Amino acid sequence: MCRHSLLVSTVFDLALVTRARAGVDVQRHATQEKSVRPLSLSGHVGFDGLPHQLVNKSTCQGFCFNILCIGETGIGKSTLMNTLFNTNFESCESSHFEPKVKLSAKTYDLQEGNVRLKLTIVNTVGFGDQMNKQQSYQHIVDYIDTQFESYLQEELKIKRSLHNYHDSRIHACLYFIAPSGHSLKSLDLVTMKKLDSKVNIIPVIAKADTISKSELQKFKLKIMSELVSNGVQIYQFPTDDETVSSINSAMNGILPFAVVGSTEEVKIGNKMVKARQYPWGVVQVENESHCDFVKLREMLIGVNMEDLREQTHTQHYELYRRCKLEEMGFKDTDPESKPVSLQETYEFKRQEFQGELQRREEEMRQSFVQRVKEKEMELKEKERELQSRFEQLKRLHQEEKGKLEEKRQSLEDEVNVFSNKKAAAELLQGQTFNSSNSNLKKDKDRKNSGFM
Ligand SMILES: Nc1nc2c(ncn2[C@@H]2O[C@H](COP(=O)(O)OP(=O)(O)OP(=O)(O)O)[C@@H](O)[C@H]2O)c(=O)[nH]1
Numbered sequence: 001m002c003r004h005s006l007l008v009s010t011v012f013d014l015a016l017v018t019r020a021r022a023g024v025d026v027q028r029h030a031t032q033e034k035s036v037r038p039l040s041l042s043g044h045v046g047f048d049g050l051p052h053q054l055v056n057k058s059t060c061q062g063f064c065f066n067i068l069c070i071g072e073t074g075i076g077k078s079t080l081m082n083t084l085f086n087t088n089f090e091s092c093e094s095s096h097f098e099p100k101v102k103l104s105a106k107t108y109d110l111q112e113g114n115v116r117l118k119l120t121i122v123n124t125v126g127f128g129d130q131m132n133k134q135q136s137y138q139h140i141v142d143y144i145d146t147q148f149e150s151y152l153q154e155e156l157k158i159k160r161s162l163h164n165y166h167d168s169r170i171h172a173c174l175y176f177i178a179p180s181g182h183s184l185k186s187l188d189l190v191t192m193k194k195l196d197s198k199v200n201i202i203p204v205i206a207k208a209d210t211i212s213k214s215e216l217q218k219f220k221l222k223i224m225s226e227l228v229s230n231g232v233q234i235y236q237f238p239t240d241d242e243t244v245s246s247i248n249s250a251m252n253g254i255l256p257f258a259v260v261g262s263t264e265e266v267k268i269g270n271k272m273v274k275a276r277q278y279p280w281g282v283v284q285v286e287n288e289s290h291c292d293f294v295k296l297r298e299m300l301i302g303v304n305m306e307d308l309r310e311q312t313h314t315q316h317y318e319l320y321r322r323c324k325l326e327e328m329g330f331k332d333t334d335p336e337s338k339p340v341s342l343q344e345t346y347e348f349k350r351q352e353f354q355g356e357l358q359r360r361e362e363e364m365r366q367s368f369v370q371r372v373k374e375k376e377m378e379l380k381e382k383e384r385e386l387q388s389r390f391e392q393l394k395r396l397h398q399e400e401k402g403k404l405e406e407k408r409q410s411l412e413d414e415v416n417v418f419s420n421k422k423a424a425a426e427l428l429q430g431q432t433f434n435s436s437n438s439n440l441k442k443d444k445d446r447k448n449s450g451f452m
């Protein structure tokens with residue numbers, strides 16, 4: 001379908017939706033429209049201007065485009081972005097010691113003619129630098145999914161504002177391959193495999209000026225055969241639009257693009273051109289016999305930017321949305337392939353949820369009753385134990401008391417015996433004292449009488 005007819009079909013889709021809102025049976029009318037041949041109008045009515053209206057509206061709104069650059073540290077990501085957009089985006093050198101891959105996104109407002117572009121460049125900081133590379137791709141996958149999730153959440157809102165929503169979904173992923181001339185690294189294959197259903201991957205051979213012409217051709221073939229044998233799906237430039245099909249199919253044949261980046265300008269003849277200067281010569285970035293930079297720029301920005309945006313929405317986001325909604329239990333058809341409306345699914349889910357809730361409530365109630373019973377039995381058992389312990393202590397106490405009583409009695413008896421003995425002794429002592437006193441008196445008297 002050519003781009004023009006695509007725009008027109010979008011406009012007609014919009015018209016159908018508008019009528020659906022007005023309560024018209026869209027299905028019936030759409031079928032009728034199909035069977036009716038277009039009538040040729042005898043005068044100018046004006047709807048042939050719809051595509052222009054659409055173009056004007058889009059131009060006023062501006063466009064947004066988001067690029068993800070995946071490649072190891074220092075492979076030339078920032079330089080290529082600067083060269084592609086002929087500007088100097090702020091960037092700082094990353095260290096090779098990041099503990100994990102970080103994604104850093106920066107958005108720029110660009111303008112060319114009267115077209116405004118909100119460009120977001122997302123960089124993978126620290127990619128390929130960790131000893132354990134197993135999780136390197138996971139942070140990238142998570143980042144892409146998070147952007148899809150934000151869009152889905154906006155779409156699911158009652159009050160949506162998609163027209164001024166900043167769409168952060170990744171439209172193109174430039175995958176930078178190291179110019180080893182050898183083969184892809186396992187990290188490259190694993191990462192691309194994990195991402196190919198989520199994003200449009202465009203592989204590029206970075207720093208292609210460091211590889212010879214013959215080696216480059218062999219390297220390109222090797223990369224493509226490795227991608228095919230590992231089932232990695234890279235983005236294919238569309239060939240269904242006849243205005244661009246020949247260039248796009250030719251470009252599909254020379255992937256991956258071998259690129260050179262530079263913001264340095266060198267004088268060639270009487271022109272200043274972007275180039276990299278070496279002791280042995282100059283590599284001109286925009287010279288097609290030196291590298292594929294121009295082809296990449298043309299394919300990425302000039303010809304297929306809109307297709308990349310569209311593929312992101314209709315293919316990758318759609319897949320994410322479908323999986324997410326299915327995960328939540330929404331389906332288009334029931335097990336007998338009969339269509340199910342969203343409301344029916346919602347009602348079914350609500351009932352399922354309420355059933356589940358009741359079941360859980362009952363389960364909790366039962367377990368509560370059971371626990372109370374168990375606790376009651378436990379407490380009774382404890383009470384019994386305490387009672388028997390109390391009885392035992394009481395018995396012991398009685399026994400002790402009896403023994404003490406016995407002891408007290410015997411002590412009392414002893415005290416009585418002792419008191420009796422003491423009294424007898426005192427009596428005896430008294431008597432002895434009296435008799436000795438009277439003897440002394442007699443002696444004294446006798447003495448006294450002797451003297452006289
Ligand atoms: N030979 C050659 N060198 C390049 C090319 N592109 C960039 N460089 C050089 O490679 C070095 C790193 O380039 P950057 O663009 O900063 O690389 P980066 O991938 O953005 O690096 P980080 O953001 O730190 O990961 C710089 O010295 C660039 O001049 C290229 O195409 N060929």
Ligand SMILES: [Mg+2]
Nearest residue numbers: 077078091092
């Ligand atoms: Mg950089």
